[in-house]
Amino acid sequence: EKQQALLIESASRFPPPQGVKLSYGTSGFRADASILSSTVFRVGILAALRSIKTKSVIGLMITASHNQVSDNGIKIADPTGGMLTQDWEPFADAIANAIDPKDFIQLITEFVKKEDIPIGGVQSAEIYLGRDTRPSGEVLLEAAKQGISSVVGAVAIDMGILTTPQLHWMVRRKNMGMKVSESSYFEQLSNSFRCLVDLIPKEDTVTSKVDEKLIVDGSNGVGGEKLEELKKLVDGLIIEVRNTGKEGEGILNERVGADFVQKEKVAPLGFSSNDVGIRLVSYLHVHTHRQCVLRSLDGDADRLVYFHIPSICNMKIDLVDGDKILSLYSLFIMEQLRALSKKENSGMIADYSVKLGVVQTAYANGASTEYLKQLGLDIVFTPTGVKYLHEKAAEYDIGIYFEANGHGTILFSEHCISWLESRTNEVSSTSKGSEQHKAALRLLAISNLINQAVGDALSGLLLAEAILLHKGWSIKRWATLYQDLPSRQLKVKVADRTAVTTANAETVVVKPSGLQEAINSETAKFPLGRSFIRPSGTEDVIRIYAEASTQEAADTLAESVAEHAK
Ligand code: NG1
Ligand code: ZN
Secondary structure: OOHHHHHHHOOOOOOOOOOOOOEEEEEEEEHHHHHHHHHHHHHHHHHHHHHHHHHEEEEEEEOOOOOOEEEEEEEEEEEOOOOOOOHHHHHHHHHHHHHHHHHHHHHHHHEEEHOOOOOOOOOEEEEEEOOOOOOOOHHHHHHHHHHHHHOOOEEEEEEEEEEHHHHHHHHHHHHHHOOHHHHHHHHHHHHHHHHHHHHOOOHHHHHOOOOOOEEEOOOOOHHHHHHHHHHHHOOOOOEEEEOOOOOOOOOOOOOOHHHHHHHHOOOOOOOOOHHEEEEEEEOOOOOEEEEEEEEEEEOOOOOOEEEEEOOOOOOEEEOOHHHHHHHHHHHHHOOOOOOOHOOOOOOOOOOOOEEEEEEEOOOOOOHHHHHHHHOEEEEEEOOOOHHHHHHHEEEEEEEEEOOOOOOOEEEEOOOHHHHHHHHHHHHHHHOOOOOOHHHHHHHHHHEEEEEEEOOOOOHHHHHHHHHHHHOOOHHHHHHHOOOOEEEEEEEEOOOOHHHEEEEEEOOOEEEEEOOHHHHHHOOOOOOOEEEEEEEEOOOOOOEEEOOOOOHHHHHHHHHHHHHHHO
């Protein structure tokens, strides 16, 4: 009764927008920030219910990642730090779109009953709130707080401005019974990075000063700001952050960021031909690049791609995308596993074989898949969207997943971690310092460095850097692991993106009928041709991907497939 009254009263303050249908896509709700207050308020309620139901801390992140600055969005972190369970997505859609307040209340009442959620009981609810640097964040934060406090016994804790992966990391860690703060996040990353660097064989370190400097494109978002803080704790890397989002530096995600760099294959603003030969990085909410190597982060710092500008003559970039990051990680982890299973005289014997798996999507460059196959890896494909990749990767002892756009991470099973721990503890003093011992320590350090809740540009960057230092590789060397097949991505605006449905990890169009046949016949015209279309989960568009033996062929194929999709 009291609960109903509270909901009715608070809901009236946040009327839903008319004439828009919102859906909880691959990354929560996203839309123009001006229409989102009601949605965020309602997701606040959902988060509180989820917290009571799971008896755990739930995270609520206000961000629209690589979308333009006027957009915003909201997504939920489940108790493990992963994305909201898919079972609750229909409820999220239903309450976000309920116009009539009575329907809204009824939806909640029914759901609470169906899920048997003990509101007002002994179980309290705790929700961690985070937001990126978008100006609309503050107003939406307030809406979320009001949604949360309209559920009896629910408490919102504002964790401030954070990257998306930071918030997911905090939720995961809190639910593992550990203390949580931003400084513990930075410490864990920098300590485990140091650990990996200390384990680099000494004779190799001389050669490893290959790229002097790492220049990071912060996408004018939260990632740049956080990297500035993290870099103070990281020895052994010279990091320069550009597009930090400070006054006068430029606009969030406007011609900057990992999404821009990866899709457009051009250098972000703030990078010039003076950066030739540097390692550059770009992240979605952050990018990175290294002197003669660049990298790029994205708007909420959950994506990471590297690039470099090979020639002074033009600003064409050589992109080192998520697939290549995945390949670097896979290669290094395989090497450590191989070292671990070698029987030395140390008595340390690998008594179980670690199941290592790699997860990609249809966007993975065909050359990367070929390369990983040749390494002898087990590769599986899922639909686009981190939740699918993450779920699949969790089936392995060590599961590595990446989307081509730089979103990915590495998951270690509990069993694997305790096995590695026992490997490092049990060894006799004589085998300390053996190759096996070091390999186990490296794998443990990786498990601490990499954000196992969700893809994280900051931790992903440090891992890539540690491996490059270990191998003494420049970005150029890394880029030559394999040569990408030329590819092209296009999108077409459509009135109803749900008109297209797909199967087989989105590689085959099911509806409308006949479309797949048309795509097949276009694709067959090109050597090494591969093409697919799918509805975006985050925008009102159909996305087209094409790959072929030359850039011209990939472009032509993409355009002709796009014609069929219109
Ligand atoms: P959509 O809009 O569903 O293609 C995009 C990315 C996904 C994922 C989500 C969430 C591409 C082609 N798609 O999804 O991989 O990262 O955004 O951010 O890059
Ligand atoms: Zn993002």
